[in-house]
Amino acid sequence: MATTYFTEDHEWIRVEGGVATVGITDYAQEQLGDLVFVELPETGRTLAKGDTAVVVESVKAASDVYAPVDGEIVEVNSALSSNPALVNSAATGDGWLWKMKLADEGQLSGLLDEAGYKALVG
Amino acid sequence: MTGDLKHLPLEDLHVAANARFGAFAGWHMPITYPAGVMKEHLHAREHAGLFDISHMKLIAVEGPQAAAFLDRACPLDAGALAPGQSKYTFLLADDAGILDDLIVTRLGETRFMVVANAGNADADIARFRALANGFDVAVTPLDRVFLALQGPEAWAALSRAGVETGGLTFMTGTELRPGWFMTRSGYTGEDGFEFGLPVEEARTLVAKLIEDDRVMWIGLAARDSLRLEAGLCLHGQDITPAIDPATAGLMWAIPKAVRAAGGFVGAGALSAIVARGPAEKRVGLKAEGRLPVRGGTPLADEAGNPAGRVTSGGFGPSAGHPVAIGYVPAALAVPGTRLFADVRGTRVPIDVHPLPFTPHRYRKG
Numbered sequence: 001m002a003t004t005y006f007t008e009d010h011e012w013i014r015v016e017g018g019v020a021t022v023g024i025t026d027y028a029q030e031q032l033g034d035l036v037f038v039e040l041p042e043t044g045r046t047l048a049k050g051d052t053a054v055v056v057e058s059v060k061a062a063s064d065v066y067a068p069v070d071g072e073i074v075e076v077n078s079a080l081s082s083n084p085a086l087v088n089s090a091a092t093g094d095g096w097l098w099k100m101k102l103a104d105e106g107q108l109s110g111l112l113d114e115a116g117y118k119a120l121v122g
Numbered sequence: 123m124t125g126d127l128k129h130l131p132l133e134d135l136h137v138a139a140n141a142r143f144g145a146f147a148g149w150h151m152p153i154t155y156p157a158g159v160m161k162e163h164l165h166a167r168e169h170a171g172l173f174d175i176s177h178m179k180l181i182a183v184e185g186p187q188a189a190a191f192l193d194r195a196c197p198l199d200a201g202a203l204a205p206g207q208s209k210y211t212f213l214l215a216d217d218a219g220i221l222d223d224l225i226v227t228r229l230g231e232t233r234f235m236v237v238a239n240a241g242n243a244d245a246d247i248a249r250f251r252a253l254a255n256g257f258d259v260a261v262t263p264l265d266r267v268f269l270a271l272q273g274p275e276a277w278a279a280l281s282r283a284g285v286e287t288g289g290l291t292f293m294t295g296t297e298l299r300p301g302w303f304m305t306r307s308g309y310t311g312e313d314g315f316e317f318g319l320p321v322e323e324a325r326t327l328v329a330k331l332i333e334d335d336r337v338m339w340i341g342l343a344a345r346d347s348l349r350l351e352a353g354l355c356l357h358g359q360d361i362t363p364a365i366d367p368a369t370a371g372l373m374w375a376i377p378k379a380v381r382a383a384g385g386f387v388g389a390g391a392l393s394a395i396v397a398r399g400p401a402e403k404r405v406g407l408k409a410e411g412r413l414p415v416r417g418g419t420p421l422a423d424e425a426g427n428p429a430g431r432v433t434s435g436g437f438g439p440s441a442g443h444p445v446a447i448g449y450v451p452a453a454l455a456v457p458g459t460r461l462f463a464d465v466r467g468t469r470v471p472i473d474v475h476p477l478p479f480t481p482h483r484y485r486k487g
Contacts, residue, residue, distance in 0.1 A: 031142075033343065034160040036437040037412045039466075055466065057414050059159045059437045060343045084412075088158075 005108055006117035007068045012092055015108060019074060023096040024056070024065060024087065027121045033058045035084040040076040041098060047071060049107065054097050056087065069107040071100035130176045131267050131321045135328060139339050146342055147241035147358075149177040154341040162344035163439040166310055167480070170273040171340035171348075172331055179243035180266050180303060180318045181236040181250065185259035188232050195253045196226065197367070197376040197386040203228040208293040208305050210375045212367060213246055214388030218395060219363035220370065222246050223355065227295035227305055235295065235303050237268075237316070239357050253387070266303070267324035272314030272348075274483065275336040280315060283330035287315060292484035299323075306485060309345065311352025311478055313485040350445050351438045353406060353477030359417055360404065360433045360447050366392055369400040369449070402430060403455035407446040407463075408475040412437075414444045415463040415472055421450060422462050429454055429461050441479045450474065 002016040010028035014021045029035070037057035047053055047067035054065040076098045080086055087095035102108075112120065127150040130136065136143070141152035152174065155162060165171055183192060192200040196211045203209060208227040212220050222242040227235045238246045243263070250261045271280060280287060287306065290296060292313070295305030301320045308314040319327065331337045340348075346356070355361045361370050366388075373381075373396070380386065384393060409415045419432040435446030450461065459474040 033154055034158050034439075037414060039413065057437070059163075059347050059414075059439065060153075062414070062416065 005111035021099050026091045029088050029091040035087050038080040038084045045073045070103035075099040152341045154343050155339050159343040160439050162340045165338045166273045169336045170275040170279045173270040176268045177240035179238045180264040182262040183234040187257040188259045191257040191259040206294045218366040218388040218392035220361045266318035268318045270316045272308045272310040272312045276314040279334050292486045310348040311482045351480040368395045371404045402449040403452050406475040406477040409444040410471040419463045445479045
C-alpha cells in the first residue's frame, strides 16, 4: 500500500516498497504555467536531499525541482521528453518525474502529509 | 508584497478574470489568465488578444516648436511625418546608448503623441522637459487606460464593439474621440491596434470586447513570447543604454537625412559607431531541440571562444521551437552560423536565425 507525502517545495512523493515516485503538485504546475521542456536526470545518479534533480522549463522561466530525500534514481519519466505538458495535465499521475530508491526511510517522517500540504497552499 | 507597485486602473477586471499577477517595471501586472500562456499566445495569433498596457505612458508634445523639439530629442524628422503617421524612434544618450524606444505619432500641425515604456516613463518625461528648455513646446503626460487588441480579428472585434477605425493602416494613428488616441500598431507582429482612452469609457469598451468570443485577455507572459517570435526588442533586455541603434540593427528607424544632418542628441557618437562598424550585432537565435535558452546565457563558437550572449529567450508557441534574441560578434552575425549556448553545463547547439521567427502580418494598406 502506497503512502503519499508532500514537501513545502510543492512536490509529492508516493512511496511503495522502498521506492519513491516524485512529481510536482497540481498547485505547482498551475503556478509554473505551460511546460515546454523537462530536463530529466540520468538513472543511477545518487541524490542528497535538496539537490536539484529536475529542471522544468515553462514558456517564461526555468524552475528547479529538488530531491525531497536521499536516494538513487532508478527510473525517469521518459514520456516527458516528447510531451512535457503531461506535467500540466496530470501532475499527480502520468506527469510524475522520477523514481528513487530511498537511502533512509526515516527521512520520510520529516515530510508533510496531505492535510499538512493542503493547509500550506490554502 | 505589492505595496510599492503601481496598480492598473482596470485591475479589478483582471482580478475578476482570475489573472495571476506579478511585478513588471514597477507595476502589479496580469501575467497569465486561466487559459495559460500557450493558449493565450495562440489565440492572439489566430483571433484577437486584448492586452492591458496601461503601464505604458502616453505623453502629448504640443506647441509651435513641437517638431523642432522632437528632432532634437530623438533621431527623427518629425516635420516630415504626415498627419496621422507614426514612427518608431529612440531617446538616445550622448554616447548613442538607447535610453528608451518610443513610438511618435503626428496628430496635427503642432501636436504629437509619444508612447513610452513603463519602466522608463518618468526618466523620459524628465529628459523631454530638460531638452524642451528653449523650445516653445509643452510636454504633458496623460492619464489614460491603454489597451491593445492584436490579431487577425482585432479590426472586426473593434468594429462590432462600435469603434470604427476608418482608414487607419499600419503605423498610423488618430485622436478618434475626445480623450482617445488610437494607432494601428502593436507588439505581436500581428495586425492590431493600441488605444488610450479615459477609464470609464475603457470599462464600457472592454465589456463589449470581452463578450465577443473572438476576444480573450492576454497576459504579459504571452505578450513576451509573441514579441519575441516577432523579433521585437524589449527595452531593458535586448536594447539598453549600453547598446546603440547600429549595434541593435535598428538603423532603419533613423532616416539617412536625419543621420546626415546630425541634429539629435547622440548623433556624433552614433555616426562614429556607424563609421567604424559595430563590434557586435543583434541577431535571432534558434536552439536545436526543445530546451529554451534564456536571456543572460553566454554563447561560444565551435572552438569554445566567447561569442556573445542571449538577451531574451524562451519557447515560441507558434514557432514550435525555442526562440531567442541576442548579440554576437559582427563577423558571426550571419544566418546559419552555428554557435553553442551553455545551459546549466549542457552545450546546446544554437544557430543564428533570421528575424522574425513568425512572419509579420501587418495591415499596410
